[in-house]
Amino acid sequence: MNKLKALPKPVKLAFWVLLAILAYALPILEPPIISTPGVDFGGVLFVVTMYCLIALGLNIVVGYAGLLDLGYVGFYAVGAYTAAILTSFHANWPLLLSLPFAVAATTIAGLILGAPTLRVRGDYLAIVTLGFGEIIRLVAVNTEWLGDRRGISNIARPPSVMTGEDGGVVVGEAEPGLKGIFEIPHLYWGDGTVLVDTEDTTQFLVFGVLDQIPYYWLGLTVVLLVLLADYLIKNSRVGRAWEATREDEDAAELMGVPTFKFKLLAFATGAFIGGLAGALFASRQSFINPDSFLLLFSILFLAAVVVGGQGNRWGVLVGAFLVAYLPQRFRDFDDFRVLVFGAALVALAILRPEGLFPPRRTVRAKQMEHELEVLETGHDDGEEAARV
Amino acid sequence: MSDATTPILEVQNLTLKFGGLTALDDVSFGIKEGEILGLIGPNGAGKTTCFNAVTGVYRPTSGDIRFQGRSLTGVKRYRITQLGIARTFQNIRLFPSMTALENVLVGADAQHKTGMFSALFRLPRHRAEERDGHERAMELLRFMGIHKRADELAANLSYGDQRRLEIARAMATGPKLICLDEPAAGFNPQEKVQLMELIRKVRDRGFTVLLIEHDMRLVMGVTDRIVVLEFGRLIAEGTPAEIRDNPAVIAAYLGVDEEDAS
Ligand SMILES: Nc1ncnc2c1ncn2[C@@H]1O[C@H](COP(=O)(O)OP(=O)(O)OP(=O)(O)O)[C@@H](O)[C@H]1O
Ligand SMILES: [Mg+2]
Numbered sequence: 036m037n038k039l040k041a042l043p044k045p046v047k048l049a050f051w052v053l054l055a056i057l058a059y060a061l062p063i064l065e066p067p068i069i070s071t072p073g074v075d076f077g078g079v080l081f082v083v084t085m086y087c088l089i090a091l092g093l094n095i096v097v098g099y100a101g102l103l104d105l106g107y108v109g110f111y112a113v114g115a116y117t118a119a120i121l122t123s124f125h126a127n128w129p130l131l132l133s134l135p136f137a138v139a140a141t142t143i144a145g146l147i148l149g150a151p152t153l154r155v156r157g158d159y160l161a162i163v164t165l166g167f168g169e170i171i172r173l174v175a176v177n178t179e180w181l182g183d184r185r186g187i188s189n190i191a192r193p194p195s196v197m198t199g200e201d202g203g204v205v206v207g208e209a210e211p212g213l214k215g216i217f218e219i220p221h222l223y224w225g226d227g228t229v230l231v232d233t234e235d236t237t238q239f240l241v242f243g244v245l246d247q248i249p250y251y252w253l254g255l256t257v258v259l260l261v262l263l264a265d266y267l268i269k270n271s272r273v274g275r276a277w278e279a280t281r282e283d284e285d286a287a288e289l290m291g292v293p294t295f296k297f298k299l300l301a302f303a304t305g306a307f308i309g310g311l312a313g314a315l316f317a318s319r320q321s322f323i324n325p326d327s328f329l330l331l332f333s334i335l336f337l338a339a340v341v342v343g344g345q346g347n348r349w350g351v352l353v354g355a356f357l358v359a360y361l362p363q364r365f366r367d368f369d370d371f372r373v374l375v376f377g378a379a380l381v382a383l384a385i386l387r388p389e390g391l392f393p394p395r396r397t398v399r400a401k402q403m404e405h406e407l408e409v410l411e412t413g414h415d416d417g418e419e420a421a422r423v
Numbered sequence: 424m425s426d427a428t429t430p431i432l433e434v435q436n437l438t439l440k441f442g443g444l445t446a447l448d449d450v451s452f453g454i455k456e457g458e459i460l461g462l463i464g465p466n467g468a469g470k471t472t473c474f475n476a477v478t479g480v481y482r483p484t485s486g487d488i489r490f491q492g493r494s495l496t497g498v499k500r501y502r503i504t505q506l507g508i509a510r511t512f513q514n515i516r517l518f519p520s521m522t523a524l525e526n527v528l529v530g531a532d533a534q535h536k537t538g539m540f541s542a543l544f545r546l547p548r549h550r551a552e553e554r555d556g557h558e559r560a561m562e563l564l565r566f567m568g569i570h571k572r573a574d575e576l577a578a579n580l581s582y583g584d585q586r587r588l589e590i591a592r593a594m595a596t597g598p599k600l601i602c603l604d605e606p607a608a609g610f611n612p613q614e615k616v617q618l619m620e621l622i623r624k625v626r627d628r629g630f631t632v633l634l635i636e637h638d639m640r641l642v643m644g645v646t647d648r649i650v651v652l653e654f655g656r657l658i659a660e661g662t663p664a665e666i667r668d669n670p671a672v673i674a675a676y677l678g679v680d681e682e683d684a685s
């Protein structure tokens with residue numbers, strides 16, 4: 036990362052563009068080892084982008100503003116249900132029209148939940164958000180208007196871009212007879228050879244039932260946009276206010292930061308992103324029921340943020356990738372998955388309590404603390420002593 | 424002293440109780456614009472509590488605090504800062520994992536309005552305020568002599584630099600009155616003298632200074648007037664010379680070993 040920072044600007048830009056292209060091309064390249072045998076690779080990658088989105092949103096709440104949210108799945112559910120209701124259950128809107136309403140509903144939910152609870156500190160918030168996540172699910176279970184246990188199906192898909200029967204471009208619901216405006220063949224990795232597989236193609240751009248790669252592209256695009264927004268907001272008065280509040284709420288308030296307002300803003304922003312992810316997820320699944328929003332997901336989302344390194348946007352992306360991807364990649368070890376996951380978390384807590392990639396500044400501060408300790412006590416518990 | 428200017432800050436019959444303990448008992452004093460007022464007294468006299476009442480941390484049990492003629496009762500803490508009262512803390516309270524520069528920027532942001540929207544779309548307001556904030560912050564860091572450490576994390580600064588950074592952060596909020604709670608605590612004599620020089624310079628920039636300090640010699644040297652508290656009561660008020668000769672103060676404060684008092 037240090038070397039990267041030293042490069043001239045055009046080179047850096049080229050690097051990022053290349054990385055983005057690679058990311059888009061990943062499901063087409065289907066590189067061995069990375070791709071998931073037995074599970075649709077495009078589908079796995081789509082889920083990864085949803086976790087990335089969620090991790091970015093939750094990172095604003097937990098990592099930047101320091102608010103422990105244990106019910107993030109609640110926002111995910113509100114987004115998903117709003118999209119489901121508007122596009123299928125109670126109306127017939129196109130997905131793109133329902134999205135703004137889905138995120139608006141989620142943001143409002145965030146404000147309603149945050150306004151009373153963000154005045155109290157610490158543990159209360161964790162408990163209240165935990166309750167919120169469960170309440171949303173239970174309301175869905177018990178409300179016929181929300182499809183109760185049976186859930187909602189036929190949720191709208193994003194509009195496809197296709198070639199019509201007369202050769203013109205058609206935009207709308209994917210239809211069985213119509214193809215995309217062009218096809219992209221996948222790669223096939225044989226024994227030592229790489230072939231272009233013209234049998235296995237992705238239609239550009241058809242959001243169908245079978246091929247999930249277009250969903251992945253959509254998800255990736257949203258992730259990149261949110262990443263950019265995250266960067267712009269973090270490097271501003273808003274980001275500083277969040278961090279100051281996290282570091283020392285009283286001192287921040289006394290330095291002129293309206294901490295309550297900024298905590299609420301962080302909460303609402305997190306909810307916004309969570310709702311967006313929920314709506315996209317619902318569209319991809321085309322079917323949701325309350326079981327899609329179990330407490331377990333809140334914990335997985337939080338795990339993604341904490342494992343990656345809260346407060347560092349790249350760290351939480353890695354965390355999201357690991358939490359979403361590894362269980363799919365190693366499906367063969369299905370029986371041991373939870374065990375391995377638990378063991379990995381424990382190991383991480385012992386070896387890297389700040390997460391895999393904590394913000395660089397945390398690392399620097401820790402190092403300094405350590406050095407001071409060594410200076411004070413005059414010894415070190417470990418290999419460091421030998422070097423001094 | 425017969426000065427016609429009305430006080431910038433007026434503490435009127437301020438009483439503050441913690442349960443049965445009366446930390447401040449009917450204290451009244453005023454600070455004139457542009458002066459350095461010393462607030463002294465033995466440990467536990469109520470000096471920090473007085474700061475906390477002025478900056479809105481504690482609500483007075485009775486009495487009033489007026490800033491530029493406006494009552495501060497019930498005004499939110501961040502609002503008080505925006506109105507023009509800044510402070511430092513007796514126990515350093517920086518934002519440890521933010522850089523020195525960012526710490527000062529948070530202070531400078533007190534007078535800024537950039538919200539989510541301006542930041543997201545990099546509107547002119549964001550750009551202008553960001554530029555203004557950086558300039559002001561760097562200038563203040565230079566003023567405090569810590570500009571070389573601007574990109575260092577606050578936690579990694581030396582103790583003295585942390586104290587200096589606190590003053591820079593407070594000044595960045597654009598205050599009219601700046602309250603310093605034992606800014607020289609833990610300094611060696613030479614550093615203390617330097618700091619007092621600096622406080623005089625702060626005043627010369629047009630800030631009014633309210634200073635808590637234990638070292639009598641320093642307080643005498645730098646302040647225009649002194650208010651003495653003991654057990655929450657105001658026992659004397661006057662110029663350094665008057666305070667030095669005041670028998671009540673000698674009994675209450677100078678009577679005890681100076682080392683004990685620090
Ligand atoms: N939050 C609080 N709750 C209860 N008692 C308090 C509180 N804050 C201060 N006190 C008490 O009020 C009295 C005045 O304390 P204060 O901190 O204002 O003294 P001080 O003059 O600043 O002393 P020092 O020189 O030690 O800083 C003390 O007896 C202290 O124990
Ligand atoms: Mg004190």
